[in-house]
Structures are given as C-alpha cells and as structure tokens.
Amino acid sequence: MSETNQKINLLGLSPAKMEAFFADLGEKKFRAQQMLKWIHQYGEPNFDNMTNMSKPLRARMSEICEIRLPEVVYEDFSKDGTRKWVMRVDGGSAIETVYIPEKDRGTLCVSSQIGCSLDCSFCSTGKQGFNRDLSVAEIIGQVYVAAMSFHEPGERRERKITNVVMMGMGEPLLNFDNVVDAMQLMMDDNAYGLSKRRVTLSTSGVVPMMEKLGDVIDVSLAVSLHAPNDELRNQLVPINKKYPIKELIAATNRYLNKLPDRRKATIEYTLMEGVNDELEHAEQLAEVLRDTPCKINLIPFNPFPNSGYKRPSNNRVYRFRDYLISKNFIATIRSTRGDDIDAACGQLVGRVEDRTRRSERYINAVQLDDSPRGNSV
Ligand code: SF4
Numbered sequence: 280m281s282e283t284n285q286k287i288n289l290l291g292l293s294p295a296k297m298e299a300f301f302a303d304l305g306e307k308k309f310r311a312q313q314m315l316k317w318i319h320q321y322g323e324p325n326f327d328n329m330t331n332m333s334k335p336l337r338a339r340m341s342e343i344c345e346i347r348l349p350e351v352v353y354e355d356f357s358k359d360g361t362r363k364w365v366m367r368v369d370g371g372s373a374i375e376t377v378y379i380p381e382k383d384r385g386t387l388c389v390s391s392q393i394g395c396s397l398d399c400s401f402c403s404t405g406k407q408g409f410n411r412d413l414s415v416a417e418i419i420g421q422v423y424v425a426a427m428s429f430h431e432p433g434e435r436r437e438r439k440i441t442n443v444v445m446m447g448m449g450e451p452l453l454n455f456d457n458v459v460d461a462m463q464l465m466m467d468d469n470a471y472g473l474s475k476r477r478v479t480l481s482t483s484g485v486v487p488m489m490e491k492l493g494d495v496i497d498v499s500l501a502v503s504l505h506a507p508n509d510e511l512r513n514q515l516v517p518i519n520k521k522y523p524i525k526e527l528i529a530a531t532n533r534y535l536n537k538l539p540d541r542r543k544a545t546i547e548y549t550l551m552e553g554v555n556d557e558l559e560h561a562e563q564l565a566e567v568l569r570d571t572p573c574k575i576n577l578i579p580f581n582p583f584p585n586s587g588y589k590r591p592s593n594n595r596v597y598r599f600r601d602y603l604i605s606k607n608f609i610a611t612i613r614s615t616r617g618d619d620i621d622a623a624c625g626q627l628v629g630r631v632e633d634r635t636r637r638s639e640r641y642i643n644a645v646q647l648d649d650s651p652r653g654n655s656v
Contacts, residue, residue: 291416392449507563
C-alpha cells in the first residue's frame with residue numbers, strides 16, 4: 280500500500296491532503312470531494328470509470344497517481360456475523376482487522392503498527408517486538424476492505440460499519456500523524472462519515488501525545504489501564520514507569536475537558552487471575568477513577584501459549600464488576616465474539632485461545648513468513 284513508481288496512492292490522502300493534491304493540479308476543491316467519494320464510498324479503483332471528471336483529468340491522474348488497495352490474503356466470516364481479514368503489507372508482514380456486529384452497531388477494530396514497542400507483559404503483540412508504523416493507506420485500507428466487503432465495487436456502500444476503534448495491533452499515539460490522517464478520513468462525510476463519538480483511539484498512556492491529540496482532533500478516547508496502582512502497572516504496562524497513573528488520569532481528564540461535548544473515556548481493564556482481579560484492586564480502581572467521567576470495560580484475559588497469565592473465573596469477574604457498579608461506575612464485561620473464526624481484536628474482544636493453531640492455519644493458507652497477530656490483550 281505504500282507509494283511505488285513515484286505514483287501517489289490516493290487511498291492514503293486525508294481530506295486536506297486530497298484538496299492540496301487537486302489544488303496542485305489546478306483543480307477546484309470539489310474534485311477532492313468527488314475523489315474521496317469514488318474511493319471510499321463507491322470503492323472505485325479505476326479512474327476511467329469516474330465519469331464526473333473530465334477525460335483529460337482522468338488521463339492525467341492515471342499517469343501520476345493510483346488507488347492501490349490492500350492485499351487481502353485471508354478472510355473469514357463467522358456465523359455470528361463477525362468478519363476478519365488478514366492483509367499483507369509492504370515488507371511481507373500481515374495485519375489483522377476484525378468487524379464485530381452487535382444489535383445496534385457494527386464495530387471495526389483497526390491496527391496502527393506492525394508489532395508494538397511497548398512490551399506489555401500480557402500481550403502477544405508486545406512479545407513480537409516492533410516492526411514499523413503503518414502508512415495512512417494501510418490504516419484506512421483496513422476500513423476500506425471491511426466496508427467494501429458488504430457490497431460490489433462501484434455500488435454506493437451501505438453503512439454497516441458504525442464504529443471504528445483504534446485498538447488493533449500497535450500503540451496508535453506512537454504513529455500519530457498517520458493515525459490522525461486516517462481518523463480524519465473515517466469522519467469525513469465524503470469518505471466514511473463516522474461521528475467523532477464513534478471513532479475511538481485507544482492508548483496505553485503516551486501522555487504527551489494525548490495532549491497533542493486533543494489539539495488536533497476530537498475523537499473518543501479509550502485508556503488501557505489494566506492496573507490500579509503504579510507498582511502493578513509498571514509490571515504490566517511498562518510505559519507506566521515513564522508516565523505513571525496519576526499523570527495518565529490527569530491527561531485523560533484534560534482530553535475530555537477539551538471535547539466540545541460531555542463524553543466519557545473508556546477504561547480498558549484486562550482481568551488476570553490473582554494478578555489484578557482482587558477486590559482490593561477494584562477498590563483502588565474506583566479511587567483512581569473517582570473524578571474521571573468514564574465507563575469501565577472489563578476484559579477477562581484469554582490465555583495464549585506461554586502468556587503466564589490465567590483467565591479469572593466468572594465469579595471473580597462478576598465480583599470485580601459488581602463492586603465497581605456499587606460505586607456508581609458503568610462497568611461492563613467484554614464478551615468474546617467470532618469464536619469460530621478466531622476473531623481476536625485484543626482489547627476489544629479478548630485474546631484467542633490458541634494462537635499457535637491459528638498462526639499455523641494462516642501460514643498454511645497464505646504462506647506468510649510471519650504469523651499474523653492481533654493486538655494487545
Ligand atoms: S497492549 Fe497495546 S500497547 Fe501494550 S504491547 Fe500490546 S499492542 Fe502494544
């Protein structure tokens with residue numbers, strides 16, 4: 280999906296950059312809007328079919344640019360409506376994207392990096408290390424592929440995707456510019472037209488970039504907390520040593536205060552038996568979040584080989600949740616979806632049970648050098 284042969288891949292141009300591109304060609308602003316619609320709403324990759332543009336303009340665009348789509352190497356649709364794709368990106372690595380339909384919404388979990396440098400102790404993505412940032416085209420390409428899977432190219436797409444969460448592989452705030460450009464496309468009416476409330480960035484707590492984020496965009500925020508005190512969080516989420524909980528929560532509150540509406544942060548908390556799921560942890564968590572408008576998403580850990588952590592019993596999970604509810608928090612337990620296709624979207628749906636089996640299956644199916652991995656938990 281990156282640029283080759285000096286051709287510009289229009290798939291990865293944000294609305295502002297698309298306007299600048301057409302301005303350079305001496306064209307008016309509305310051409311950018313037309314192009315965004317052709318690409319992101321109609322899924323039209325062929326300039327010749329863009330009949331509302333003049334023939335000379337189409338010919339010029341064919342010379343200097345392209346619409347290079349992601350290469351889908353594996354896709355699977357679950358009985359419960361969950362869909363999953365593995366896409367190959369430049370360099371031979373693969374990224375996963377998962378779509379999860381619910382009663383009143385369809386959520387897409389999108390990756391921002393290949394691998395991750397933050398090395399959270401319970402995350403298999405962290406264990407594989409960091410490879411590289413995804414380009415804008417590679418990030419928005421995940422949304423494109425999912426959106427287009429519901430219709431034929433050239434047809435105007437239905438809005439099956441109502442929510443996007445940047446909770447896939449990687450820490451989105453460490454790929455700041457590309458992630459912001461991609462989220463601008465998600466929210467642009469000429470592209471995916473998602474409400475800013477329905478585009479969520481999930482961070483493990485890169486505090487300075489949280490400040491910067493609030494200056495440039497007003498998407499919803501999720502914070503991967505996973506521990507209620509610094510001693511424990513230092514072990515689970517090592518970036519905490521740099522930006523401890525107090526700073527993280529203060530940055531979260533500042534971000535929420537910058538938003539033009541009254542929105543809550545989502546607090547992601549993966550429950551691991553005997554590690555962070557005791558009642559005293561729930562008490563500490565309630566104290567830490569006392570002044571933060573939030574809803575708490577509890578994710579029972581799904582073990583993967585050599586993870587070293589266990590999923591708590593349902594009773595322990597309910598006990599934790601009920602304590603938070605008794606303190607007037609909104610606390611929900613994330614259920615796993617798409618089990619029949621191993622639809623893992625780390626912080627979103629929990630970790631698949633047997634990643635080795637899954638990786639083998641993918642390697643056999645697409646002959647990738649590297650096993651594709653989901654994200655975070
Ligand atoms: S949990 Fe998220 S931030 Fe931590 S290592 Fe995994 S992908 Fe990176």
